[in-house]
Amino acid sequence: MPLVDKTNLLNLSRAGLESFFVENGEKPFRARQLMQWVHQRGVTNFEEMTDMSRPLREFLSENTCIEFPTLIDSQQSTDGTRKWLLDIDGVENAIECVLIPEKSRTTLCVSSQVGCTLNCSFCSTAKQGFNRNLTTAEIIAQLHLVHHGLLSEGKQGVTNVVMMGMGEPLLNFDAVMAAVDMMCDDYAYALSKRRVTISTAGVVPAMNKLVNETDVSLAVSLHAPNDHLRDQLVPINQKYPIEELLKACHSYIDGYKSRKITFEYVMLKDINDSLECASQLVKLIKGIPCKLNLIPFNPYPHAIYECSDSATIDRFREYLSSRGIITVTRRARGDDIDAACGQLAGQFKDRSRRSQKYQLGLKEIGGLSHAH
Secondary structure, three states, X not given: OOOOOOEEHHHOOHHHHHHHHHHOOOOOOHHHHHHHHHHHOOOOOHHHOOOOOHHHHHHHHHHEEOOOOEEEEEEEOOOOOEEEEEEOOOOOOEEEEEEEEOOOOEEEEOOOEEEOOOOOOOOHHHHOOEEEEOOHHHHHHHHHHHHHHHHHOOOOOOOEEEEOOOOOHHHOHHHHHHHHHHHHOOOOOOOOHHXXXXXXXXXXXXXXXXXXXXXXXXXXXXXXXOHHHHHHHOHHHHOOOHHHHHHHHHHHHOOOOOOOEEXXXXXXXXXXXXXXXXXXXXXXXXXXXXXXXXXEOOOOOOOOXXXXXXXXXXXHHHHHHOOOOOEEEOOOOOHHHOOOOOOOOOEOOOOOOHHHHHHHXXXXXXXXXXXX
């Protein structure tokens, strides 16, 4: 008998698929076959999976599906950056993912939540509020659609994935881990673990759990060198302050020579860009195997911050570099189509009511004052 609700096979990693096939009287190797058809060859029609028996193909057609989000819109920046708006469930929830092409690689920025549960004060996504976590299928579908779309255009497929789109990945831990498993699986996308990065604003318990789950790269959104300032910029710091965050960073890399931390630091004019902040930052992270990315703030409507000027950013970077911190200024990509870091917004119903409070606040103050 067909199932009332078909199983979306995109939700299942290899381990999940093996269990699914065994439970339905098939050998576990069928999981590898199906993954190669779907993820490597881009085939989603069961009838074309010719190394499976006809009864199995019929069973899959009747009881399962391979379901993708619907493309609503796509945009391309003057610098080649591309952005896709995807309808994920047909109830007014849409997410965005971004492709950043470079000469030697193509990096896809993937979303993990519809909106974001956190409320970082400089982030456009945060102002939109939150609706729900994405499923594994909705996460991996972003990679599938973009990767096979590029191949169909005769271009290089996706070589790198960063979980830096909408949402906090570590607050959707299980779905993100299953998707990351598929990204790195030799029978799916076979990405090197060094080419997959999970970004977090500092969800310390999940960071500690991550230690034994994966070897992918870890990026930490630091953005401030002390608790007083970080409490304002990254409110989760009030729950997990910098000392706890850095302990979790040490736990992730201690004993693992291949692991390094990338610290992200958005440059906000007159907020966190002084040499005193740079000095505090050196004391915080010196001795941790890491790289520091300086991110020029990307503006969005009604933003209360401004970007540090280029001279200030250069001075900040040079101070850190001269004291042994590998520091890079990230070049803004896709800001003309609101695809740059911190600008992704999507379209969705906000269950947190944060967006309503934000709009109400704008009306009440009748303008914007600079935040300190």
